[in-house]
Amino acid sequence: MSDKAQKYEGKNITVYFERGRCIHSRKCVLGLPHVFKANVPGPWIDPDAANADELAALISQCPSGALRYERNDNGAEETKPEINTATMEVDGPLNIHADFTLNGEPASSCRASLCRCGASNNKPYCDGSHKDLGFSDPGLANSGNMDSALEAGMLDVQALPDGPLLANGPLEIRDSAGQAIGRGKKAALCRCGASNNKPYCDGSHVAAGFKTE
Ligand code: SF4
Numbered sequence: 012m013s014d015k016a017q018k019y020e021g022k023n024i025t026v027y028f029e030r031g032r033c034i035h036s037r038k039c040v041l042g043l044p045h046v047f048k049a050n051v052p053g054p055w056i057d058p059d060a061a062n063a064d065e066l067a068a069l070i071s072q073c074p075s076g077a078l079r080y081e082r083n084d085n086g087a088e089e090t091k092p093e094i095n096t097a098t099m100e101v102d103g104p105l106n107i108h109a110d111f112t113l114n115g116e117p118a119s120s121c122r123a124s125l126c127r128c129g130a131s132n133n134k135p136y137c138d139g140s141h142k143d144l145g146f147s148d149p150g151l152a153n154s155g156n157m158d159s160a161l162e163a164g165m166l167d168v169q170a171l172p173d174g175p176l177l178a179n180g181p182l183e184i185r186d187s188a189g190q191a192i193g194r195g196k197k198a199a200l201c202r203c204g205a206s207n208n209k210p211y212c213d214g215s216h217v218a219a220g221f222k223t224e
């Protein structure tokens with residue numbers, strides 16, 4: 012577990028929250044408001060305030076992976092998706108749902124929102140900076156390479172210094188409407204915000220002077 016995560020231990024389920032990765036989709040506070048208490052001082056998650064299965068199901072919908080859980084009651088842990096996907100969010104990040112490693116390390120969960128505007132202070136993760144930047148992208152693209160026989164398997168994502176996200180391994184890329192626009196085993200995905208061929212890198216990061224450190 013990442014030491015950046017806050018731990019909320021309950022009887023049947025323990026919840027971990029990584030604040031720097033929350034993209035404020037609000038699925039948690041709207042879905043189970045008696046567990047996830049918005050705008051309270053101090054601890055804001057009460058894992059014992061809901062049925063553990065119900066809480067686990069909701070956490071599995073947190074797109075950013077800011078929330079994850081461990082069961083203390085032998086209940087089912089989160090299952091990895093059958094196929095790996097990367098979905099563009101309108102004016103926002105790239106949401107990964109996959110069995111994957113990030114920069115060579117096993118991901119803390121199968122969900123992660125990765126910055127694609129270039130402005131995050133928590134790269135490669137999204138930290139919500141796209142809103143301050145006014146990043147504008149509808150997350151739509153023409154269909155490209157489609158490997159119809161995409162199988163399951165591990166995905167490795169490398170955030171290249173001053174450059175794109177390099178995805179190695181089976182991956183389906185989806186537009187903001189959830190439609191597949193690309194399927195294959197290798198992709199370079201823009202994370203500087205400047206590409207004219209989003210979600211793919213077109214080399215514009217060089218002219219844009221994109222720096223990751
Ligand atoms: S990203 Fe996750 S933790 Fe943040 S508001 Fe949405 S569901 Fe809650």
Ligand code: FES
Binds near residue numbers: 174202211215
């Ligand atoms: S990372 Fe954006 S164009 Fe290459």
